[in-house]
Amino acid sequence: MLTFQGTRNFRLRLVLATLSGKPIKIEKIHSDELNPGLTDYEISVLRLLEQFTNGSKIEISYTGTTLIYYPGLIIGGSFTHNCPKSKSVGYFVEMALYLAPFAKKKINISFKGLTSSHDDYNAEGIRFGLLPILEKFGVRDCQLHIIKRGFAPTAEGEVKLIVNSLLSTPLTLHALESAKFTKIKGIAYCCRVSPSMVNRLIDTARNMLKPLGCEVDITADVWRGENSGKSPGFGMMLYTDNKKNWRVFAEDIGNPGETPEDVATRVVLNFLENVENSYIVGPNQLGLVLVFMLLGKEDLGRLKIAKSQIDETMIWLLRDIKQMFGVEVYLKEDEDDESCMIATVRGVGFTNTNKKIA
Template structure:
């Protein structure tokens, strides 16, 4: 029933619960957030995410308990428009950007959101640009859809900046996508900030040493940032995308942790991509949740998609 309160416990799927609350117009209460932890309650990045939701909506009411272990969220209207948000650097920009992609098509005004922080970590902004955004196009959201990376930022200090623009739609197109086809080519981006450009080349070489045994058509771009555009910390990362004969996209990405060599990252990312390909399906683990959500929000016509192994997240 509309306006009813839905209750959840624990900190898992925090973003999803808030996004679904907004899209359905139902109030949610999340309690017992890390209540047994030495450091109970919401983390800084979760509070930062709530602040971002406030900026892209109008009339949302957020009540956080004194201990931070309980949140009540009464959804408002998704207004979008021009928004600037400084993401907390304990999580990458991808953490904040993914939910925005789910909300943007249903906004009152076209989204024009600029986020600053860490560009390459957990969910890589390159993969959001090359894989997740393309899933929106399958549902008819194309004109004016853009993700621009103006500055790179590696952990721990970040300093990156991205701009996300998305049009609004009257209704989504139904999706029919059940032929996964065969992998025909692999593309990738090896990026580095505040380290020798040679690191990006080493990423490419080590990834190719694994992938060329699988398929000859492999091309990985190097994206080396220097000076102002390179953020505040040294680092490097690799994202790979395999495309099939029917346009299915399968991806993997890894950002370097302290002590990792470019060779480690290159091989690890290539092996992750091959294991993702082995799972099969027309949609990879990174995009499953968004495709399923948009299918639910689509028109009465039946949508069909073939998916490999469902991720826990989905």
């Protein structure tokens, strides 16, 4: 049995275990903290996994610091998942994206809870940033609907993930050429605050992006009434597409006491950083792309990345992939552009057994 320590890549290790069908043991879960053991959101991840699969078995030690997971079959289907207030729904939806295309039944999951936070992808980030990545691998009918918005502390939001494209194997990716970005788009949203906040977000972002000399189109999304929850909040997401339909994005929400100008400034600066530090995919999309490349058929997939994208998170991911699937990702200097590298991944030939039987 494969053994991991700590909570690094907690969700991804469980996802990779499910996809590879290998049982894993995770030790020392928050063992050096005052409240050792699994947190409420990690327990919630296990609950989601239990609902998502059939036949999986989870054993947790008395102190909650050790977990053994025996994966089952990915079933999917329709259900509701209540997320704890400590993590946004994005934390759980992101995990579901790795499994959803390989399920037996079409996915229709309602995630209830916090729709926006600083630490994880917000509903917009997943909808406009991650779902287009899945399309590149053949998952075409995949949507995320925001039914209700829910800011902290009440977190009464709801999003619905619908995945109708079930794959047997993801398409092999060859992405070596980038192209110019066409225009900058975005969404500025708010709940239970004056709609002028959204206008201030948009104006600040537009002014800051003016020197780029390209078109900026940011939509205002003001939520009122029951669907906006009881907690006030605002946030913004910016994205840009290049001519090859690859997208780079950045997003954030306001902290208590922050002005819309502060938030817009932070989002624009993070967006600029992401554009600078990306060649084809953004730094916040790389994990999803590499895992789907790994799951492709037994062929070489290639992706050109900026050298600045190689960080600790990526190395941890690649080490986990090797442990779970025995596959190494080869990184080679790009001869044409010294700021880039070419990541070559040999697909493991993953096959969705549910699809095969059907």
